[in-house]
Amino acid sequence: MSRSHRDHKIVIIGAGASGIACATKLLEYGFQNVLVLEAEDRLGGRIHTIPFGANVIDMGAQWCHGEQDNIVHELASKHDLLESTGPVYENYQCVRSNREVLPDNVANRLKAIVGDSLVTRQLELRHCSGSLGSYLSNKFYEMLRLPENADIDQVIADEFFDNYKKFENSVEASDTLEEVSGRGYLNYWECEGDILLNWKDKGYVELLRLLMHSRELKSDSDLGVLEQRVLFNRSVKCINWNRNDSRVELQLTNGESCLADHVIVTVSLGVLKEQHLQLFEPKLPVAKQRAIEGLAFGTVNKLFVEFPQAFWPEDWTGFTLLWREEDLSDIRNTSRAWLEDVFGFYRVSYQPNVLAGWIINANGRHMETLPEGEVIAGCMYLFRRFLHWSIPEPVGFRTSAWYTNEHFRGSYSFRSMDTERLGTGAGDLAQPLTVVTMTPQSPSRDKSLHQQSRCDKPIVLFGGEATSEHYYSTVHGAVEAGWREAKRLADFYGLSGAVNVTKSQL
Incomplete structure (x- = not known):
């Protein structure tokens, strides 16, 4: 690669999985002037592994979802970093708010009803013009009416399905399933294999270490190949992308500024939704604005509770909360109303x-605003209301807070009814902002003559999980999006042969 290509300044906004994947891939292509700006004081973005209890916990991304065609799995499995979480999220108990545990034969049949509907979704949703919620409701009660399920109490079935919808909302990051597009749901491609592979006692932070070829990530002191290329606590205030010199000016909230030949934006869709009208100067093209507005972004949070010792049997994996309607009045219209949408507690590997x-x-989102003591008291209320064991006071407690953090404003993206109504998608969000420029082509036999042609130079590029057409909401989607944008620049400079970025290269 010529010296001029090596010196082109590339700035990546965001040191999450997509930003780190993009930066490390650019270095592999031979680009050297690469800088990553991170608004937080840590690496990882929505990957956030912290010490807790006996080992670590993941506040954000927790599992590698699937094996086949999953680049995270291909990378991690070479180092024996993953293992199955097992049936924790299948063998849970269904417990009612009067402490009644559903008999296994009833619980298993209800689980089978919602599980079997997963198989038919792929076929039936293609012709669905409504929401995922309406489809699932019709499917559930249609199967409940079958003769073999006639003995299941309707009230219990309703309680189970209410809980199941909360679980499904956590998968989608939606507030209600009525806002999830039925057809749009099929845009997501599930990788075959175990979809709940955990990182043993290491946490998802191990993926960042692998991408950066670093020895350890107990602190930010070892950034591997990104050493001296990441600046923390750098939040971008304005991206001026229509300058006469075809460069992009970044203005930071701390008063600093810098010029770049290319900027790659990997911030969350939540941040783009909140800030894009002020962040970009001039404003983004209409198609890009429509993508930001139409693609959906929601919040899912975790509550980790550590006890002095396990009070549950060894073979117990967790429980889901089935509220009786008459019991909900005890918390509705009170300060504990938020507890209605805590749908389950489960064992944690290691x-x-x-x-x-x-x-x-x-x-x-409301839970994030409450004092920790109030959240702990709420969790203990649930444990003691639903479980029949003697529950000790916790010795450790942590919750995630993805919405109130201005650098995220939520957890991950999904395809909503608005996405469909506006006719937009990930491809529109991923489309780069370009300027017309002249680029040198391969020289003729007479080396004194050089051909030039007009082309669209990508100056502002977009990565992140929300720009992934089929793997949105996942880390492997985020990594692939980062690699995609690195390859876009490599292709622009005629360097795509320098590195083979196919999955088999990992």
Whole structure:
């Protein structure tokens, strides 16, 4: 590569999985003037592994979802970093708010009903013009009416399905399933194989180490190949992308500024939704604005509770909360109303005394604003209301808070009814901003003559999980998006042969 190509300044906004993947791939292509700006004081973005209990916990991304055609799995499996979480999220108990545990034969049949609907979704949703919520409701009650399920109490079935919808909302990051597009749901491609592979006692931070070829990530002191190329606590205030010199000016909130030949934006869709009208000067093209507005971005949060010792049987994996309608009046219209959307607590791998709870939608966002003591008291209320064991006081407690953090504003993206109504998608979000420029072509036999041609130079590029057409909401989608944008620049400079970025190269 010529010296001029090596010196082109490339600035990546965001040191999450997509930004780090993009930066390290650019270095492999031979680009050297690469800088990553990170608004937080740490690496990882929505990958956030912290010490807790006996080992570590992941506040954000937790599992590698699938094996086949999953570049995270291909990379991690070479180092024996992954293992199956097992049936934790299948063998849970269904417990009602009067402490009644659903009999296994009833719980298993209800689980089978919602599980079997997953198989038919791929075929039936292609012709669905409505929401995922309406489809699932029709499917559930249609199967419930079959003769073999006639003995299942309707009230219990309703309680189970209400809980199941909360679980499904946590998968989508939606507030309600009525806002999830039925057809849009099929845009997501599930990788075959185990979809709940955990990182043993290491945490998802190990992926960052692998990408950067660093020895350890106990602190930010070892950035591997990105050493001296990451600046923390650098939040971007304005991206001026229509300058006469075809460069991009970045103005930071701390008063600093810099010029770049190319900027790659990997911030969350939540940040783009909140800031894009002020962040870009001039404003983004209409198609790009429509993509930001039409693609959906929601919040899912976790609550980790550590106890002095396990109070549950060894073969117990966790429980889901089935509220009786008459019991909900005890918390509705009170300060504990948010507890209604905590849908379950489950065992955590390599954490013998820890249970992880999940909470969704507006109540999950409200939970982030509460004092820790109030959240702990709420969790203990649930444990003691639903479980018949004697529950000790916790010795450790942590919750995620993805929405109130201005650098994220939520957890991950999904395809909503608005996405479909506006006729937009990930491809529109991924489309780079370009300027027309002259680029040198391969010289003729007479080396004194050089051909030039007009081309669209990508000056502002977009990565992140929300720009992934089929793997949105996942880390492997984020990594692939980062690699895609690195390859876009390599192709522009005629360097795509320098590195083979196919999955088999990992």
